[in-house]
Amino acid sequence: MMRIIIAATLTLLLCLLTIHPPNFCTAHSNSELRCIESDRHALLNFKQHLTDPSNRLASWAAASDVDCCHWVGVVCDNRTGHVLRLHLRTHFPVYDEITRLYDEDQREAQYEAYSRSRFGGKINPSLLDLKHLIYLDLSYNDFGGIQIPKFLGSMGSLRYLNLSHAGFVGLIPHQLGNLSNLQYLNLGDNFHENNNNNNYYYYLLYVKNLQWLSGLPLLQHLDLSSADLSKASDLLQEINKLPSLLELRLSGCLLSVFIPPPIPSSINFSSLTTLDLSYNSFENTSxxxxxxxLHNLVSLDLSWIQFQGPILVHLQNLTSLRHLDLSYNAFNSSIPNWLYSFSHLEYLNLGINNLQGTISSAIGNLTSAISIDLSSNELEGKVPRSLGNLCNLRKINLAGNKLSQEISEIFESLLGCASNGLESLDLSNAQLSGQLTAELGQFKNLVSLSLRYNSISGPIPWSIGNLSSLRFLDLVNNQINGTLPQSFGLLSKLESLDIDSNMFK
Known part of the structure; x- marks a missing residue:
């Protein structure tokens, strides 16, 4: 009996002394604890102004005796019963480059299902009654071109606010600068499309200035992608007041000259690890x-920003990079050797440029590489054998170059440890010739293989049946002959086979 009393006393002391008590402290009270009645009414009022075409919020019912802490998308504090989080994001179907859907009807069906399940309508001020709300996610919905409500700036407990991809337009309210506890703010990719007599107009979020950012000293993640920031002459100065910032995304913000005077004498957000400036119109002069x-950068996206000339030599200072995207520019030099010394680099995209010269054998130094995209350039010569030594490699895209090489040589070059994990190989339109050889069967984890628009001849080898993970095979417009081997019957996961414009019997 004495041991039971001592154990209970110790448990009580631990609960009292711990700022965030673990679950065992509230295990008994959880069975009786219900959400606060005022929070329940606030949620019901909020629902009244939402449109919910797929009835996702059916559990939010006034007559229901279900505790509102168990309603869809609602998370409560297990000690007080107050609503802490609202997870009302709509799932958006995402297709990566390996597992993409080739079936357009299936892709369209999934998008239609997404469109039907989005919330819309208006944002009711009853949210202000959720005094303890720290997390609000309304992303990937469609609020039909309304403005972001100013009253959100009065929800002082918020730490996380995600309104991205939700159809908000107009002036971003400066009242958001009152959310001094905010750590995550995502307003990215908001726009509204209006079709007026077949003339499409896009309305965006925009700002006149960014002075309100200075009221968010704890901000770690900021995404303003697709907002019109062209009038924000104080952009860099205000971002420089966010010393905790780790991630900054300003993709497609109509920026042309990013640093209007005066330029800060020092950068205070040097802790930044992710920076996305893609889809803007920088020129070499700006x-x-x-x-x-920013020596702590791990991810840098400078795609679609109209860079010209050689790849920027200053990039070699960013030796911590794991993700580098320089695609869709107009670089017209060779790939500099210093770029191959980035031993931490996992994702490298130099596609859609005018890069020239050969692929150096120094590419084998990218020992952490998972994805390498050098597509649609003017690269010539042979694929170096050192590429096959990259044991972490999952994707290679060399399409649209002038490799002028036999396909069997490329297979041999990749037969190092890279062949064990390679999932996507794109060598389309690369001026390849020769025949498919038995080595093809050694790439057993291939999911996607594209060899279209080359001059590959001969039959398909029996060994193709070893590619048990293959889902997408594209051999269009070659000179392949013979018949499909019976081993094709072993490709049980194959979803898309495109072999038009060949010489099959």
Missing amino acids: IPFWVFG
């Missing part, structure tokens, strides 16, 4: 050189 002083 390259944001301060970027190259």
Whole structure:
């Protein structure tokens, strides 16, 4: 009996002394605890102004005796019963480049299902009655071109606010600067499309200035992608007041000259690890050189920003990079050797440029590489054998180059440890010739293989049946002959086979 009393006393002391008590402290009270009645009414009022075409919020019913803490998308504090989080994001179907859906009807059906399940309508101010709400996610919905409600700036407990992809337009309210506890703010990719007599108009979020950012000292993640920031002459100065910032996304923000004067004498957000400036219109005269002083950067996206000439030599200072995207620019030099020394680099995309010369054998130094995309350039010569030594490699895209090589040589070059994990190989339109050889069967984890628009001849080898993971095979417009081997029957996961414009019997 004495041991039971001592154990109970110790448990009580632990609960009292711990700022965030573990679950065992509240295990007994959880069975009786219900959500706060005022929070329940606030949620019901909020629902009244939402449109919910697929009835996702059926559990939110006034007559229901179900505790509102168990309603869809609602998370409560297990000690107080107050609503802490609202997870009302709509799932958006995402297709990566390996597992993409080739079936357009299936892709369209999934998008239609997504469209039917989105919330819309208006945002009711009853949210202000959720005094303890720290997390609000309304992303990937469609609020039909309304403005972001100003009253959200009065929800002082919020730490996480995600309104991305939700159809908000107009001026971003400066009242958001009152959310001094905010750590995550995502307003990215909001726009509304209006079809007026077959003339499409896109309405965006926009700002006149960004002074309100200075009220968010704890902010770690900021995404303003697709908002019109062209009038925000104080952009860099205000971002420089966010010392905790780790992730900054400004893709497609109509930026042309990123650093209007005055330029800060020092950068205070040097802790930044992710920076996305893609889809803007920088020119070489307005390259944001301060970027190259962010030595903690792990991810950098400078795609679609109209860079010309050689690849920027200042990039070699960013040796911590794991993700580098320089695609869709106009670089017209060779690939510099210093780029191959980035031993931490996992994702490298130099596609859709005018890069020239050969692929150096130094590419074998990218020992952490998972994905390498050098497609649609003017690269010539042979694929170096050192590429086959990259044991972490999952994707290679060399399409649209002038490799002028036999396909069997490329297979031999990749037969190192890279062949064990390779999932996607795209060598389409690369001026390849020769015959498919038995080595093809050694790439047993291939999911996607594209060899279209080459001059490959001969029959398909029996060994193709070893590619048990293959889902997408594209051999269009070659000179392949013979018949399909019976081993095709072993490709049980094959979803798409495209062999038009060949010489099959």
